[in-house]
Amino acid sequence: MPRIFCTFLAFTASWCLVTAAMAVPYLPQSDTQVLERLPFAPTDPSARELRALREELARQPQRLDLAVEIARRYTELGRVRGDPRFAGYAQAALANWWEQSEPPSEVLLLRATLRQRNHDFDAALLDLAALIRRNPRDGQARLTRATVLQVQGNYAAAAAECTALRRLAPELVWAACSYGLASVNGRLRESHDALHALLARQPQVSPEIRAWVLSMLAEMAARAGLDDAAEAHFREALAIDGSDHYLLNAYADWLLDHGRPAQVVKLLTSRQGSDALLLRYTLALKAMNSPELAAHVEQLRARFAASQLRGDRVHQREQARFTLELLGDPQAALTLARENWTVQKELPDLRLLVETSLATRDLATLASARQWLAQARSEDVVINRLLRQD
Structure with a gap:
């Protein structure tokens, strides 16, 4: 899914319901078989900080600022690690406001984000529309709405949001919105070249925005068959943020398409925490006829099964x-x-x-x-x- 550059979140891999045909519970072959691992170890500094924040929220459950901070941090962890469980933790932090028809704006934005990640796009769009009614100059809500509409294939409505964003966001951000949409709507090469030229004219842009735009350029170049440009964009973006889940998935896919599974294995050897990255690692093992393939297929099978048993939207x-x-x-x-x-x-x-x-x-x-x-x-x-x- 196209990513959205925001102050604290990005739309990355999303999760949706498993069809009934695939809903038969998976039974492990032994009591020692690992179905899944916890998102992070209890000794992780992030875990300790979040535990302290959750304990404080339990003592003061009406503290909106604290609930929003916890939800934002879990949302960001979900983006970085590609783990859908963090979305559930974020929603739990917002429990006192989640069902409100008119929650505070901070909650509306987070709720829209989490609903989008569950592929509840219509509900996410309603939340975003409510935010825009409250503040028509809310650039983040408009950018998010443009991306969700694009994912649904509603290009005309997405274009209207990108146009509105022109008055509200820095040039590179609204241009990325517009060119990203145009690139899937008949103007691929033109959009790539224009966005690339604009990025080159803005060397002072923040690393976060640069990596976001480079990832868009990489995907445009890949779709256009501009292999040298695609790889250069991927590598430059990864040099800025080598842990970005979305970017790693996209680059691994490109490498697999170009018959380079060994590089996928090297890229993802220590990065299989998410199902999506493990899938690409396992596809690379298959391409290499690796004896480790069967074990990784079973690991993926177990992960999907564990998600089903938890009720997650895979x-x-x-x-x-x-x-x-x-x-x-x-x-x-x-x-x-x-x-x-x-x-x-x-x-x-x-x-x-x-x-x-x-x-x-x-x-x-x-x-x-x-x-x-x-x-x-x-x-x-x-x-x-x-x-x-x-």
């Missing part, structure tokens, strides 16, 4: 890819990919729909995917290559 895009490429069950993968497509309509979702349709020879779904691509005027060299196989 990202269907990731589970569909796991089901197709590692479990070898294209029909189940197609079911997941279709369900995912009803919720979000980004190019990686379309690619997965095309891949599962090809694997099952579902010509009707393939035709609808082709029609959507043409109507949106979106460009992606990998998707185009896949469609030529039909």
Whole structure:
């Protein structure tokens, strides 16, 4: 999902319901099998600080400032580590305000963020609309709303928010909003070149915004088949923030597409905390015919099962890819990919729909995917290559 640069949060990997077909509980083979690990060790400084804040909130449950601080920190941890459990911890901190129809603005923004991560996009948009009614000059709410609308494929409404942002945000931020949208709506190469030139003219920009824009440029270049530019953008962004979950996933995908699994293994050897990163690491092991593959497939299976048992909303895009490429069950993968497509309509979702349709020879779904691509005027060299196989 396109990321949003904010003061304390970014929209990254999102999570949604597992279909009933995939909801059979997974039973571990032994009592010693590890299903999942805690998000962080009790001795972690972040854990100690958050524990102290939670204890203070328990003593003073009406302290909005404290609840918001805890929720913000958990939201940021979820972004950095790619762990959906942190979203649950953030929501718990806001429990006294969560169900209010008109909560404070700080809660509205956090609630919109967390609802988006659960793919409850319509509810997130309602919260963001309420924020904008309160303050039409709320640039962060407009940027967030533009991104959610883009994920839903509502490009006209997203463009209106990017236009409004022009009066409210620094040039590079509103330009990234506009060019990011244009890049999936018929102006890919033009958008990449214009945004790249603008970034070059602003050497003073903060590292956080630079990394955000570079990640956008990397994905644009990848979709356009500009391999040298894509890798340069990825590497420059990772040099700024080598722990960014979204960026690591995107670069790993690009490396896998270019037949470089050994580099994926090197990149992710010590970074498998999230299901998405473990998935890409395991796909690299498969490409290398590694004897470690089976163990990692079982680890992923257990992680998805643990999420189901917790009631977490697992990202269907990731589970569909796991089901197709590692479990070898294209029909189940197609079911997941279709369900995912009803919720979000980004190019990686379309690619997965095309891949599962090809694997099952579902010509009707393939035709609808082709029609959507043409109507949106979106460009992606990998998707185009896949469609030529039909």
